[in-house]
Amino acid sequence: MKLKSIRNINIKTKLLFLGGFSIMGLVFMGTESVLTARQINEASTEISQSWVPAIIIAEELNTRTSDYRIKEYNHVITDNDRDRDRLEGEMDQIQQDIAQGFKDYELYITNESDRKLMEAAEEEWSKYLDYSDSLLAVSRENRTQEAxxxxxxxxxxxxxxxxxxxxKVVDFNRKGAEAASIHGDRLYQQLAKVKIITICLISGVISLLVIYLVIAIDKPVKALVEGTRRVANGDLEVYLPYRSEDEIGILTNSVNQLIKRLKYIIDDEKYLFREIGSENFGVKSTCEHAYRGDFAPILYSITSLMSRLDAAKKRKERGESADTEENVKEQLSGKAVCREITKHGRRKMDASDKKG
Structure with a gap:
């Protein structure tokens, strides 16, 4: 029942459905690609613009603190005041760089955990600097052993x-970058999987629709071609069984009706001409309804022919009767002439006898 309903849909609608389904499939694939690509881009952007800069700043802070520690150690072991002044100047610059590094890191904080880790590190660094000031004061007084x-x-x-x-801050950001990278990989795998499934699904449905349309169109069209070829060769016992309400079904039904009408007309003409051959000029057509359109003149011509033949027959019959009466008159006239001639001869003979 469902297949029959699908067959009853006209070809234009079927093709529009096929085209619409294909377009919808492409739109779905495109939309899914854009959304997934956007998520991948967000993950990539998060890595490049948040996690990686945070890792770089945290590692630079750790490096600068090590530089400060080295210079602090040199300050303790040196006994030259000029070197100590130079080292203290360099240490002040390093402190400024580290303070600026902590400030720059605030721009790349990703969540509250990240913020707490950096605040804890900054607090530990502040404690270290406070103790470092005491240590440097002892070192300036040349209390080398105590320092x-x-x-x-x-x-x-x-x-x-x-x-x-x-x-810990560096490790946190590295793990965050790795997680974002893994998330991006998963999104890419998801995108690839969705694309493969969608392409297979859409390709399968489109292939089935195309195969169905080809079969639905090719088979009845071939039957139409074969049927019309047989009709062209004079075979009117052709019947095309295809039943549907689409264009091919309507065309098939029209061809069947045409063949049926041709058969009616030809059978009727055989009957009429057979009756005409038997001089039955008053015979009527058995299917006058079939002679419609351009077929109507055929019946009109046959009817006119029968009328003329009937009139000719009647004229012929009347002509034979007239000929018979004329022959009688001619025969009667001939006998009268003979009688007159005989009478005239007898009168001549009688007159001669009297003279003699």
Whole structure:
């Protein structure tokens, strides 16, 4: 029932449905591609514009703190005031760079966890700097041993805490970048999977529709071609069984009706001419309804022919009767002439006898 309903849909609608389905499939694929590509781009942008810069800044901060630590150590072991002044100037510049680094990092904080880790590292660094000021004061007073004990003791512990805090920030951002990269890979795999499934699905449906349309059009068209060829060769026992309400079904029905009408007309003409041959000029057509349109003159010509033949027959019959009466009159006239001639001869003979 469903297949019959599909067959009853006209070809134009079927082709429009095929084209519409193809367009919808392409639109779906395009939309899905754009959305997934946007997500991949967001993940890539997050990596390039957030995670990677944060990693770079955190690593630079850790490097600069190490530079500060090295110069602090040199400050402790040197006994030259000029070198100490130079080292303190360089250490001040490093402190400024580190402070600027902490400020720059705020632009790339991704979430609250990231913020807390950086604030903890900054706090540990501040503790270290506070202790470093005390250490440098001892170092300036040339209390080298005491300063050395401080730098390898509590100062080292404070530095390790600050450095570990920065390393935690670096590790956090690296894991975030890896997670974003994995997310991007998953999105790409999802996009590829959706594309493959969508392409296979749409290609399969389109292929089925195309095959159905080809079969639905090719088979009845071939039957039409074969049927009309047989009709052209004089075979009117042709019947095309295709039934549908689409254009091919309507054409098939029209061809069947045409063949049926031709058969009616030809059978009727055979009957009429057979009756005409038997001089039955009053015979009537058995299917006058078939002679419509350009077929009407055929019946009109046959009817006119029968009328003329009937009139000729009647004239012929009347002509034979007239000929018979004329012959009688001619015969009667001939006998009278003979009688007159005989009478005239007898009168002549009688007159001669009297004279003699």
């Amino acid at each position: 050395f004990d401080m730098i390898i003791g509590e100062s080292r512990q404070l530095f390790d805490d600050a450095s570990n805090g920065l390393l």
